[in-house]
Amino acid sequence: MKINVTQSSLPTFEEYCTEIKSIWENHWLTNNGEKVCELEAKLKKYKEVNNIVLYTNGHLALEATISAFQFPIGSEIITTPFTFVSTSNAIVRTGMVPVFCDIEPDNLTLDPKKIEALITSKTVAILPVHVYGNMCDVEEIERIAKKHNLKVIYDSAHAFGVKFKGKNSATFGDISMFSFHATKVFNTIEGGCLAFNDIKYSQILRDMKNFGIRDEEHCLYTGGNAKMNEFQAAMGLCNLRHIDSFISHRKAVCDRYKSHLSKCANLTIPALREGVEGNYSYFPVLFSDKTKRDEIKEILARHDYGSRKYFYPLVSEFDCYKDIKPHDTPIAKMTSERVLCLPLYPDLPLSEVDAICKIILEYV
Numbered sequence: 001m002k003i004n005v006t007q008s009s010l011p012t013f014e015e016y017c018t019e020i021k022s023i024w025e026n027h028w029l030t031n032n033g034e035k036v037c038e039l040e041a042k043l044k045k046y047k048e049v050n051n052i053v054l055y056t057n058g059h060l061a062l063e064a065t066i067s068a069f070q071f072p073i074g075s076e077i078i079t080t081p082f083t084f085v086s087t088s089n090a091i092v093r094t095g096m097v098p099v100f101c102d103i104e105p106d107n108l109t110l111d112p113k114k115i116e117a118l119i120t121s122k123t124v125a126i127l128p129v130h131v132y133g134n135m136c137d138v139e140e141i142e143r144i145a146k147k148h149n150l151k152v153i154y155d156s157a158h159a160f161g162v163k164f165k166g167k168n169s170a171t172f173g174d175i176s177m178f179s180f181h182a183t184k185v186f187n188t189i190e191g192g193c194l195a196f197n198d199i200k201y202s203q204i205l206r207d208m209k210n211f212g213i214r215d216e217e218h219c220l221y222t223g224g225n226a227k228m229n230e231f232q233a234a235m236g237l238c239n240l241r242h243i244d245s246f247i248s249h250r251k252a253v254c255d256r257y258k259s260h261l262s263k264c265a266n267l268t269i270p271a272l273r274e275g276v277e278g279n280y281s282y283f284p285v286l287f288s289d290k291t292k293r294d295e296i297k298e299i300l301a302r303h304d305y306g307s308r309k310y311f312y313p314l315v316s317e318f319d320c321y322k323d324i325k326p327h328d329t330p331i332a333k334m335t336s337e338r339v340l341c342l343p344l345y346p347d348l349p350l351s352e353v354d355a356i357c358k359i360i361l362e363y364v
């Protein structure tokens with residue numbers, strides 16, 4: 001491919017080398033090093049939350065969160081099937097049962113109107129996803145969770161820097177997980193964090209990424225290993241300096257796509273929820289049906305342009321979920337068959353966006 005669907009954001013080679021130099025002075029590579037502490041402090045400010053715990057990736061951070069609540073094995077967690085498979089894998093791998101709930105047709109996030117019908121005596125939490133950096137109906141979800149005494153864990157993997165009514169995405173729910181994977185808006189090569197306001201989660205979430213060890217003589221939980229190392233944190237410190245520029249370049253690319261495609265009657269560009277300030281993490285387009293979507297993907301590939309059927313198929317349709325009780329999620333199903341994410345990254349030349357749109361408009 002001449003143009004991939006995404007490209008990782010990097011600082012200059014010199015900037016990264018300067019950042020990692022002190023690692024050779026300290027000989028400290030991991031286990032809560034200087035860089036990790038500095039990045040946690042900077043992210044706390046950026047995300048406007050009281051607590052940040054860095055992890056080696058977003059997925060393990062999500063697993064640690066679910067484990068930390070110590071729900072009885074076999075408890076049910078309500079989530080969306082329109083997501084990356086990590087979300088529900090984290091539920092299953094921690095001994096919980098995912099209950100798939102449909103999404104809203106406009107926002108593509110968990111539909112609060114359909115949550116309550118799925119609540120049983122075994123339900124312990126709701127795990128919604130801020131899909132494509134759009135935000136869930138956080139107010140309704142909070143109301144339902146309070147009423148039924150459920151925890152809310154947000155998969156915020158897509159929502160770095162996103163705000164709702166002026167408040168950072170990290171400030172909603174009990175705990176929010178962010179992914180800093182190479183393909184995300186903000187990356188630490190691989191990486192992720194947990195963001196939360198309530199200090200009571202802090203110690204267990206720190207223990208959980210280090211085998212459950214509290215101190216030299218005490219191991220309190222059967223935790224795994226999910227610590228971020230100093231080279232990852234150094235990449236994060238560099239990339240955080242450029243985050244505003246990454247997001248504004250992404251916005252310019254999205255605006256260019258919209259200038260070509262928004263008047264086209266044969267496709268839909270999902271809009272952000274009112275009050276959401278986005279981060280332009282993905283550019284999804286909904287075509288009229290699956291055949292059209294699949295053909296467009298192929299035509300783009302023939303012109304050397306990557307694109308991604310993200311998310312298709314639904315998580316609930318994967319083989320490894322065949323034993324999970326199916327629920328009817330027609331909006332999620334229809335969306336997954338029509339959606340295609342177009343190339344988007346800060347340095348994508350606008351002339352390439354013009355060329356991609358020309359191909360799409362000629363076809364539809």
Ligand SMILES: *Cc1c(COP(=O)(O)O)cnc(C)c1O
Pocket residue numbers: 057058059060083084086087129155157158178179180181190191192
């Ligand atoms: C990327 C992603 C994850 C997993 O994060 P990693 O850092 O790659 O482990 C989880 N959920 C969603 C929705 C994602 O996009």
